[in-house]
Amino acid sequence: MPELPEVETIKLGLQKYLVGHRIESTIVLNPKSFEGSVKKIVNTKIIKIHRFGKGLIIDFDNKKSLAIHIKMTGQLIFRDEKTKKIVVDKSKVGELPGKHTRVIFHLDKKAILYFNDIRKFGWIRVINSNEVDSLPFFKNLGPEPFKDLTEEKFVLIVSASKIAIKPLIMDQKKIAGVGNIYANDALFLAKINPKRKANSLSLNECRLLYKSILEVMEKSLRFGGSSENTYVNVLGTTGEYQRHTLVYGKKGEKCINCSEEIIRIVIGGRSTFFCPKCQQ
């Protein structure tokens, strides 16, 4: 799932459904997916949810927290008596628990939180609430859209780098939250070739790209994120952004501006889609 809009959608869901619940037990089915002592969070109450970039933090009332990264295929699914009636997308979720369920949190009032993760890249770890900033992933996060990434900061970051603009905006240490889908679409919206060296962008191009990043992410948030692959929200239902992508995943299809064919190349090992005519 995993870019800022998807993780933010999960955060909103956890805030709505999970906060206030007490953990009764935690079952770790895949040791690699969970680090730390389960005992530290049993019988504690969930009080707050945070998101930093693509990472999540769940705070408990005993100064402990869970730090979570769902990477490519993680899912956090909440079930209780009420939400049980909501029909999950079977093709993306399957049985609960199922073959890819890695951790199960049993909560009070018969509620359950499942952590599913096909590829097992994701992780959950128990930490002290005050040590979030010392975790490798969270410590290194750059400023993020909608928070502390101002246009001025963005211009400085872009003009200071010689690497291609696309991998730059996907570098979480430089800018937090942008991944492959939105990097592709933002560059298309700004009419910038993804191979361009970052420091070759003009001030106007930088500003336009900044606005484009915000625009595509804002649009995705409205659609509840992108369910191109395995992403679902905490109720197990899909987002809809994948039906509205500008260029991502559209190799061979016509450009929505000029009807030229969208092409796919690889930059930094990642699929890159763009219109060779609009994004010279």
Add this chain to the structure above:
DNA sequence: GACAATGTTACAGT
């Protein structure tokens, strides 16, 4: 069988 998939990081090389 080969290749690609929303991400991050360890490692090698400059």
Add this chain to the structure above:
DNA sequence: CACTGTAACATTGT
């Protein structure tokens, strides 16, 4: 040391 590019992690689907 800083920066850059590539491979690896594990599994599934085409």
